[in-house]
Amino acid sequence: MTSQVRGVQLARLLGQWHALPGRRRSPDYAALAGAVRGLLADGRLPLGVRLPAERELAEALRISRTTVTAAYRELRETGHLASRRGAGSWTMLPGTHRVASTGLWTPLDDRDMIDLGVAALAAPPQLVPAARAATEDLPRYLGGAGYHPTGIIELREAVARSYTERGLPTSPEQIMVTSGTQHALDLVLRLALSPGGGVLVESPTYPNALAALAARRARITTHGLAADGVGWDADLLLGSIRQGRPKLAYLIPEFQNPTGHLMAAELRERLVGAAHAAGTDLVIDESFVDLPLDGTELPPPVATFDRHSRVISIGGMSKPYWGGLRIGWVRASAPQVQRLAAARVGVDMASPVLDQLVAVHLLADAPAIVAARRTQLAAQRDALVGALAERLPDWRVTAPRGGVTLWAELDGPVSSALARAAEEVGVRLAPGPRFGLDGTLERFLRLPFTLPAADLVEAVGRLAAVRYDLDRAGRPQWREPSVIA
C-alpha cells in the first residue's frame, strides 16, 4: 500500500508516549519504540504504512534524531518495521504474530451460556401481530409469480419514506430490498469491486464485512479508530483516501460496530468530497441509525452530501427490529439499483414476499417499536457499564451514545485468552482480534448490551472471576458452528 503517515500525524497518535507506564525504567528510544508497537497492536497505526523520515518525526516530537534512529532500529529488530535504504520504513508485525480472526466454531448450545458474541436483540412483541397482518395481505401478491428483484413496492416506498424523513429525499426507484444488510453489502461489492480492488475499512470494524471483502479478494487497508473521543481522525482518514485512492471505502458512521462512535456532520461532508476527488465509492452501513440513545441528535446521512452518486447506503431491519426477518436494503441511484437487481438475479432472484410484508407492518409501527428499543437499550447499557465499573474497574469503558455495543479497553493484551477462559464459565465473547486484521486489537473486547440487564451483570461477574485466573483456563471444546453478528 502506498499510504504514509506524516510526522505530525504520528506524533498526535503517539500522544503522551514519554509518560507511558514503566517509562522511568527505559530510555527514550525504547519508550518510543514501545509506543509505536502499542499503536500497531491496537490497530490505530495500520500495517504497511510508511513511517515519517527520522528527521521529520524527530522534529514533530521535539526529540533528537538519534533517539528516533535508535527507536526505528529497535522496531526493525523486533520485526515491527521493514526499511529499505533510500525508500523508507514500513510498519509490519513479527512473522509469528497472527491470530485467526475468522472461524465460527463455538461449543454446543448451552442454556446457561450467556452469548455476548451476537449484538442483536430478541424480537419485539409487535412481531407476531405484524406477521399475522402480513398473511392477510399476502393474497394481493399470490396472482403473480412472486419474484420482485428490487423488492415489493410497498416496502420500497416505506424505506424511501424513512430516508426522506431523515432529510434525504429518496424515491422507491432508489431502493432495492435485500435479504439482510450483509446480503446488501455482498451485492454492492459484486457490482463495485473487481477482485484485488483496494478497500479502506475502519479498524476495528464489523467482522462479517471483512469476510465479505475477503470473499471478493479485496486488498484491505485500515483506518485506525481511537477507542475514546471522536473515533475517526479526520486528517488520517481523508489522507488515506487521497493517497491510497481505494476503489471503495466501507464505513459505519452511526454508532460504529464495535466502538459505538458517531461521525460528526463536518467529517461526513469532507469525506464525500475527498472520496469524489479520489474516485472512491463510499459504502455506508447504516445498521444502527435508528438507535441513538439519550436523545442524541443524528447528523445528516452521509449521502446528503453526495452530488455524484459516490455514496451507496445499506441498512436493514436486524438491529431495530429483528435479525431473523432477514430484510435489508440498498439506497443508491436508480441506475445503480437496476444494475444491482440484474446482478442479484444470478444470486437469489428476490427476497421472500411474506417477510417483506412483515417488514412493511413493522415499519408502519416504527415510532412505537423504536422508542421502546431505545429505552431498553439505554437501560441495558447502563447496567453493563455499571457492572464493569464495579467488577472490572481497570477496564476503560466509554458509554456509547447509541447502537448496541461498547468497546472496552482491557487491562492487558488478553482478549483472546479471556474469550477462551470465558467459555469455561458460560460466557461467549467476540474478542478484539475478530474486529481487525492480522491479530491486532488484543487489548480490546466488544461487549453488546442486547441481552437483559440481569444477564449482562451476571456475565460481567463471571468475566471478573476468570480475568485474574486466565492461565488456569483449559482449552474449549469447539463443536458447533455459530455466528458473530
Ligand SMILES: Cc1ncc(COP(=O)(O)O)c(C=O)c1O
Ligand atoms: C455493521 C453491521 N452491518 C451489517 C450487519 C448484518 O446485518 P443483517 O442481519 O441485516 O444482515 C450487522 C450485524 O451485526 C452489522 O453490525
